[in-house]
Amino acid sequence: MENLLKRKLNLGIAACQFGAKFRYNGKGIDLTQYLGRDRGQFIWTPVCPEVMSGMGVPRLTIKLSGGNGFDFWEGNANVKDKEGKIKNDMIKQGALACLETLERAKIDAYIYMEGSPSCGVKRTTLKNQRLGNPPGVFGALLLQRDVFLISSIDLQSPIRWWDWKRRLVAFVWIKEQEVNSKEILKDIWDKIKYVLYELHEEEGTAIRDEIRDILKSDTEPSSELYDKIKLEMLTLLRKPAELENIKKHLWDNYVDLKKKEGIEVEDVLEPEALRNMTHIAQELLGIEIEARKKNYLFRSSPINYKPDR
Ligand code: SF4
Incomplete structure (x- = not known):
């Protein structure tokens, strides 16, 4: 997928x-x-x-x-x-x-x-x-x-808009998936789990545990159960992220990309570094662009939005 x-x-x-x-x-x-x-x-x-x-x-x-x-x-x-x-x-x-x-x-x-x-x-x-x-x-x-x-x-806020856009894109992408097998559920989860943890660690972890139980079980889940998990992910995606979490996860996800894929972007600062929201938004966009050029998944905004003209 x-x-x-x-x-x-x-x-x-x-x-x-x-x-x-x-x-x-x-x-x-x-x-x-x-x-x-x-x-x-x-x-x-x-x-x-x-x-x-x-x-x-x-x-x-x-x-x-x-x-x-x-x-x-x-x-x-x-x-x-x-x-x-x-x-x-x-x-x-x-x-x-x-x-x-x-x-x-x-x-x-x-x-x-x-x-x-x-x-x-x-x-x-x-x-x-x-x-x-x-x-x-x-x-x-x-x-x-x-x-x-x-x-x-x-x-009016570049960072808030960035947060809305990445969540909305993930929201619509999940909404349009037909979740009817364990493989599909796992695939979706693997792509968006980092955003869900970032939005609310406890709620993200609770969804993870439910999905783990489903994947471990020998029986095929009901369609109602798939719908329930899907709804939980969609509901969490409506929640705006805290700025501190955006900064922290931006850094973690950047380090991950750098280590695994060798992606380097100028001017990406550690979470403790003082800078304004516009700078943070520029860092995020810079990493997003580099990751997408090479087709790598950037965990902070995992769904690539490339609308047809
Ligand atoms: S769109 Fe809503 S807020 Fe704006 S003028 Fe009309 S009623 Fe008022």
Whole structure:
């Protein structure tokens, strides 16, 4: 099984983070400009639930009242504008229209804007340190459908984006594998185990132990058991890595490549060396490029994403 993903991934994104001046005050920003060449590696589907609601630009700000986005969909919370008018129907229709669009586009992940009563996932306000009533109305729909979610703030950080991209690519690659034999399970595990340990050592080890038991057993596992293990790997891949772990594993995996394959990349520093996030991202990309040129597996980002034009 080749560690290669050639399908161009589809990303949904909050339109106001893709350059559309769709926010209530007519503002918007294109955060994909920070991705450089990566921008062209994806198909983008920008959506805006508030504009699709028919509320227009500019519009009065809205807020959730009496509960969060989940409560809203159950009929136990309202969305009100600044003048106290209830906007439930418009907001519902806008959110559902965007969801339909994303489903038609068959998105692999969605990049949301944090802090919006519609799109927010962990907070629904940008005021001070307050969280508001998370998730927002559209955020709740996406969570209910288990969409792979990425916060748009992380597009500005080279290291965070690198982490999202390598996990998303591994996530889609595993999702598209039919796991129906011990050989396939072992093959997948051998390719991605180092990333899983890096994301959470205990959870990664627990998956390893389950897989070991399956491989040792004389009986063929049920399809439910294969699905369960697959889901555990996919769930762990959604977890962002800690920066300290990225640095540590970057070094270990680089040393491994250097020893086994003789790959040398300038300016790769030991974990203790002080440097900024941009430098760490450059180190990772440098090793990735060298490893892929020679077709070696770089344990930190084991799945090679080479989308067709
Ligand atoms: S509803 Fe979402 S996409 Fe639209 S402007 Fe607000 S945060 Fe952006």
